[in-house]
Amino acid sequence: MTGSILFQAIVFLAGAVICVPIAKRLGLSSVLGYLLAGVLIGPFLLGFVGEEGDDILHFAEFGVVMMLFLIGLEIEPKNFWKMRKTILGLGGLQVLATTALSYLFFTWVGYEWKVALTVSMAVALSSTAITLQTLKEKGLFQTTYGTSSFSILLFQDIIVIFMLGALPLLSNNASGAATDTHSGSANLLENLPLGLQTLAIILSVAMIVVAGRYLIVPLLRKVATARVRELLTASALLIVTGISFLMEFVGLSPALGAFLGGVVLATSEFKHELESTLEPFKDLLLGLFFMAVGASINFMVIQENPGTVGGFLLAIIVLKALVLFIVGAVFKLKLDQRLLLTVGLAQIGEFAFVLLSFAFQLDILSKEMMDIMLVITALTMTLTPILSMVNERLVLPKVGTKESEKRPIDHIAKNSKIILVGFGHFGSTIGRFLRAHGVEATILDSDSNRVDFLRRMGFEVYYGDATRIDLLESAGIGQADMLISAIDNPDTTLKLVELVKHKHPNVQLIVRAKNRYDAFKLLNLGVENIYRESLDTSVKMASDVLSQLGFRKHTLHRQAQNFIKMDVELLKRQSQLPKIDKDYIFQARESMAQQEKVLEDDLKRGIMGNDGHWDTEQMRISYSTNKEQ
Amino acid sequence: MSKVLILFAHPKFEASKANKALVDQVKDIPGVTFNDLYENYPDFLIDVEKEKEILNNHDIIIWHHPFYWYSCPPLLKQWIDLVLEFNWAYGPKGNALQGKKCLNAITTGGTQEVYCAQGSNMYTVNEFLRPFEQTARLCSMEYLPPFAVMGTHYLSESDLNTYANQYANLVRSLLNDSLLKTTKDSSLLNNIPKPKNLNSL
Numbered sequence A: 001m002t003g004s005i006l007f008q009a010i011v012f013l014a015g016a017v018i019c020v021p022i023a024k025r026l027g028l029s030s031v032l033g034y035l036l037a038g039v040l041i042g043p044f045l046l047g048f049v050g051e052e053g054d055d056i057l058h059f060a061e062f063g064v065v066m067m068l069f070l071i072g073l074e075i076e077p078k079n080f081w082k083m084r085k086t087i088l089g090l091g092g093l094q095v096l097a098t099t100a101l102s103y104l105f106f107t108w109v110g111y112e113w114k115v116a117l118t119v120s121m122a123v124a125l126s127s128t129a130i131t132l133q134t135l136k137e138k139g140l141f142q143t144t145y146g147t148s149s150f151s152i153l154l155f156q157d158i159i160v161i162f163m164l165g166a167l168p169l170l171s172n173n174a175s176g177a178a179t180d181t182h183s184g185s186a187n188l189l190e191n192l193p194l195g196l197q198t199l200a201i202i203l204s205v206a207m208i209v210v211a212g213r214y215l216i217v218p219l220l221r222k223v224a225t226a227r228v229r230e231l232l233t234a235s236a237l238l239i240v241t242g243i244s245f246l247m248e249f250v251g252l253s254p255a256l257g258a259f260l261g262g263v264v265l266a267t268s269e270f271k272h273e274l275e276s277t278l279e280p281f282k283d284l285l286l287g288l289f290f291m292a293v294g295a296s297i298n299f300m301v302i303q304e305n306p307g308t309v310g311g312f313l314l315a316i317i318v319l320k321a322l323v324l325f326i327v328g329a330v331f332k333l334k335l336d337q338r339l340l341l342t343v344g345l346a347q348i349g350e351f352a353f354v355l356l357s358f359a360f361q362l363d364i365l366s367k368e369m370m371d372i373m374l375v376i377t378a379l380t381m382t383l384t385p386i387l388s389m390v391n392e393r394l395v396l397p398k399v400g401t402k403e404s405e406k407r408p409i410d411h412i413a414k415n416s417k418i419i420l421v422g423f424g425h426f427g428s429t430i431g432r433f434l435r436a437h438g439v440e441a442t443i444l445d446s447d448s449n450r451v452d453f454l455r456r457m458g459f460e461v462y463y464g465d466a467t468r469i470d471l472l473e474s475a476g477i478g479q480a481d482m483l484i485s486a487i488d489n490p491d492t493t494l495k496l497v498e499l500v501k502h503k504h505p506n507v508q509l510i511v512r513a514k515n516r517y518d519a520f521k522l523l524n525l526g527v528e529n530i531y532r533e534s535l536d537t538s539v540k541m542a543s544d545v546l547s548q549l550g551f552r553k554h555t556l557h558r559q560a561q562n563f564i565k566m567d568v569e570l571l572k573r574q575s576q577l578p579k580i581d582k583d584y585i586f587q588a589r590e591s592m593a594q595q596e597k598v599l600e601d602d603l604k605r606g607i608m609g610n611d612g613h614w615d616t617e618q619m620r621i622s623y624s625t626n627k628e629q
Numbered sequence B: 001m002s003k004v005l006i007l008f009a010h011p012k013f014e015a016s017k018a019n020k021a022l023v024d025q026v027k028d029i030p031g032v033t034f035n036d037l038y039e040n041y042p043d044f045l046i047d048v049e050k051e052k053e054i055l056n057n058h059d060i061i062i063w064h065h066p067f068y069w070y071s072c073p074p075l076l077k078q079w080i081d082l083v084l085e086f087n088w089a090y091g092p093k094g095n096a097l098q099g100k101k102c103l104n105a106i107t108t109g110g111t112q113e114v115y116c117a118q119g120s121n122m123y124t125v126n127e128f129l130r131p132f133e134q135t136a137r138l139c140s141m142e143y144l145p146p147f148a149v150m151g152t153h154y155l156s157e158s159d160l161n162t163y164a165n166q167y168a169n170l171v172r173s174l175l176n177d178s179l180l181k182t183t184k185d186s187s188l189l190n191n192i193p194k195p196k197n198l199n200s201l
Helices: A005-025 A030-041 A052-074 A077-082 A084-109 A113-124 A128-138 A144-170 A175-181 A194-226 A229-250 A254-265 A271-295 A299-304 A306-330 A335-344 A351-361 A367-406 A425-436 A448-456 A469-474 A490-503 A516-524 A535-549 A553-575 A584-605 A617-628 B017-026 B048-056 B074-083 B130-138 B157-176 B181-185
Strands: A418-421 A442-445 A461-463 A482-485 A508-513 A529-532 B004-008 B032-036 B060-066 B101-108 B147-150
Touching: A005 A030, A005 A271, A030 A128, A030 A271, A030 A367, A052 A128, A052 A229, A052 A254, A052 A271, A077 A084, A077 A254, A084 A113, A084 A144, A084 A306, A113 A144, A113 A306, A113 A351, A113 A367, A128 A144, A128 A271, A128 A335, A128 A367, A144 A254, A144 A335, A144 A351, A194 A229, A194 A254, A229 A254, A229 A271, A271 A367, A299 A306, A299 A367, A306 A335, A306 A367, A335 A367, A351 A367, A418 A425, A425 A442, A442 A448, A448 A461, A469 A490, A482 A490, A490 A508, A490 A516, A508 A516, A516 A529, A516 A553, A535 A553, A553 A584, B004 B017, B004 B157, B017 B032, B017 B060, B017 B101, B017 B157, B032 B048, B048 B074, B060 B157, B101 B130, B147 B157
Parallel strands: A418 A442, A418 A482, A442 A461, A482 A508, A508 A529, B004 B032, B004 B060, B060 B101, B101 B147
Antiparallel strands: none
16 A cells, blocks of 8 residues: 555655645644644554655655755854854753753663663754744744754754764673664764774864865856756755765764755855755655654554653653753743743654664664654654643743733833834834934833843833733733834734734834735735835935946935835835735745836836936027027 | 135036036136035935034135025025024124135026016026025125026037136136125126136146
């Protein structure tokens, strides 16, 4: 039944296509959708996928590798270096504390110290794939929670190399035996003495750095000049597979290698090309990975040892969460961010699959123990997204309110007439300018660390998620005249606008929009004051260019105002056209069509050169012809 | 030697042949500062302190502008409103501009014939420029007759050239302090004799 590759492809793709939209509709993350799809098609429910689940898991791990490559691309080396303290501090503390606590637990339960230690190491790792995917989906990368999670995960990705290196030392067999059972993959490091191992690690890292600079970039330049689009895709895949192979060959984590490769290429001109090329592969493979995890949950094991599995599962999640909570406290994360971190990283990660099966090959773990732990790993991966959802829906709202109750001066008793939501770069400029005019807005921001920092700078910033009606109400939206939305994320903006329009239609909305397309949606919601964040700046830039070319500045100043005015009018006209389809597949095409329309309109209007004012040429012509007559 | 400041205000300089001819002839003369107001303050945000500093460094101020609706373009009015501050340019302690000379250099579409009691405009440009004259007086400046290029609608290239040379002559004479007392009493400063020691300039 599960024979052909085509059939498998159909099963996986159909699983994803059916389950993920349902999950999204229910307000769950796509990760959970994939996981449940995996369970559904797995051997214990529908049985479409059998033993192959394991192979697919291995294959799909490549998605994690790609993800780390892409993350590396986002991080320039100097920023990476800046993060070193958080990585070492947060990550080190988390791994150490979790391993220690878990070791105590497993020895207390009665396992031999070697088993306890191995399992504890696996327990200390969290899932990069799940966490980063969730962060991306919710747009939380830039929060304290986001950067803290990232630091911890990065440290884990590094430390897993040493864990894999240390495992053979725990082996019950003679050292040689391990390699025999090892699944055939050539691993250079194992056969080397310790000193040379370190050297090989350093050497391969250096190789990636050097190759990135002097091999990959020139190669990409060559490929780019060939102007064959798919060649670039091929090269991008080649880079990632190449790095992974090298890393696996020397026995390092391919994910880490890919991450390094990404960092090296972050400063190259191909950064964005690579990103856009690999993104779909990564998404697809990660989805596959999550499904494989779901499919690999062995329900037989659960049935046979319900007590052990349940007990361990609970203990591990509690233990991991506890450590994360404490680590968050040590590093002074605010309560809401700390809770997000606590739940977000409480699962066992994908590296555990590798670690545990390796330990089994080394005869450290029994088959039974490995199976139990593998099931628990998959279960934690499934449970934490659910826990996160519970946390966000039920716990955090209460925490948020508590925070603002706890701080009496915070209390938004002042009920100023203006509410400013979002106090990043954009919002803070608005806040400063208003304040310079003695207008104190009630400011809401969802990053409590920023709230505290800004408060120290003398701003009055309040903490909370503005898309919650109770918070808005305690912020005095009932009495407010105006609400300024300076939120970066368009989805959050829309949510807020819909909420306010629905509950408090009399509050005037002043809304920041990302772009033309965004502005359409806001216009359709009936918002009148829409500010596209890049419009003024880009027109200013264009007029400065024209000024450099010799156009007069005052003329440009007037033309720029005109251009913006006309563009706004055009936008309003276009928004009255038939409603745009909400399905996202059509969005790209729609926005392209709009761009075309705008350019067409520009053409029809002609060059803006002559506004006719203060131009005496017409008079000259008219008078001189009169004179001749 | 005196220093001349030309405060030039034209909202659409690129479309004015007459003013281009005039400006080209004077802006690079040593001792002349050409302050292009519409280019420096396209959004009307005048740097008052900087403008005051510039005024301090000059002896002769020329308000050079087209004669729009019997007055100057709005940015020059804005400049007058903002820069000529109380107790700096005028008022009990306002003597910063005392003794400086001041005049308008204007271009008008209508000819000199329409700017008189019998013409369609009823008054001469000198009469229309009274607010500027009084402004200069209030600031204890000596107000000179205007330099005017009139009937620009009918002027040929070579006419414009003649005017441009006249303008340059005037500016050189001002730099040179060689304006005659009688010239100062004439209605326009257009036809002044060439400065004698022109070569030394």
